[in-house]
Amino acid sequence: MTRYRLDIAYDGSGFHGWAAQTGLRTVQGELETWLARVLRLAEPPVLVCAGRTDAGVHARGQVAHVDLDLPDPDQVAATLTRRLRRALPEDVVVRRVTVAPDGFDARFAAIWRRYAYRLADGPLDPLQRHTTTAVRAAVEVAALNAAGETLIGLHDFAAFCRAREGATTIRQLQQLRAARLDDGRIEVGVRADAFCHSMVRSLVGALVEVGTGRRDAGWLAGLLGAGSRSAEVPVMPAHGLVLEEVGYPPDDRLAARAVEARARREEEQLR
Template sequence: MTRYRLDIAYDGSRFHGWAGQTGLRTVQGELETWVGRVLRLPEAPVLVCAGRTDAGVHARGQVAHLDLALPEPDEVAAMLARRLRRALPEDVIVRRVTVPPAGFDARFAAIWRRYAYRLADGPADPLQRHTTAAVRATVDVGALNAAGEALIGLHDFAAFCRAREGATTIRHLQHLHAVRLDDGRVEIGVRADAFCHSMVRSLVGALVEVGTGRRDAAWLAGLLGAGSRSSEVPVLPAHGLVLEEVGYPPDDQLAARAVEARARRDQEQLP
């Protein structure tokens, strides 16, 4: 078996998220179907991605891998990339197909995922309506950034996550910063080792509460001790969110990182 890395971008507007679901159009389902067809495989392969995106969320830098038992791997990679570019629908593209170094795992070898959320707090450009969420009050970017500093680090983000049985909500938030773009929109960038379900949209929802003056910084910081999903945290619309990039360690550290990432975190590891 040879492992192949796929670098993928998609417009999530007409997808029910990444993960395959019977009877629904998903990114994983679309890609697995077309990979199987263009390579004439007896059954569709299984793709593993760096981060499952929700329905309506977009991606510029999604990464996935699949394993195939075919000869001449480099030729297979080139052929697969070429054929997928012709076959896939216009809202998803495979930018590259490569044979990665030993130890590569799209999900577990990743050391961070970077997302951007874009919102408009003034007159919205109708051409951006599928990638920008509208808010009805002016956002104070400085206040948002000052409050967001309390969230950076290793914390239990349960207040911002939809619960999943057996899944930890402890994450290391590495970067969080908002900027006012030249076109007037606000872009909030977040980077973490991983994100739990709906975490980014909930983080941004809470930050907007502070940035628009509806809540204060103490409220935001206090959410870290909640221990469970907070009904006070709004979840912003999916279409404003884009998975921009996934980061991996040097080649000789890929396998070790994959082992480390599989270890479950618990409360005792928090500072």
């Protein structure tokens, strides 16, 4: 078997998220179907992605891998890159397919994921309405950033996550910074080793509460000790969120990183 890396972008508007679901259109389902058609496989292969996105969430830098038992891997990668570009519907693009280096795992070898959430607190360009969320009150970016600094580091983000059985809510938040763009919109960049379900949209929802003056920074900091999902935290709409990039270690560290991450996940599930 040869492992291939796929770099993918998609408009999430027409998908029920990444993960395959019976009877629903998903990114994984669409890609697996077309991989089987292009390669004339009897059964669709299984794709593993770096981060499962929810329904309506977009991606510019999603990464996935697939294992295939086919001759001439370099030719397979070139053929997939060329033919998928022509075959796939217009709301999903496979930018490139490459033979993955030894030890590569799209999910477990990743060391960080970076998302961006875009807001408009003024008139919203109609052409941006599918990728930007409008908020009614003015957002003070400086206040938002000051509050966000309290969240940086290793914390239990249970207050910002939808609970999943056997899944930890402890995450290493590496970066959280907002900036006002030239067109007046606000972009909130968030990077962490991994994210739990609805975490980014909840973090942004809480930060908007502070940035608009409805809550203070002390309220936000106090949420870190909540231990469970907080009903006080609004979850922002999915369409403003984009998975921008996934980071991996050097090739000679890929296998070790994947082993470490998989072992940690198994340990968490046993707790």
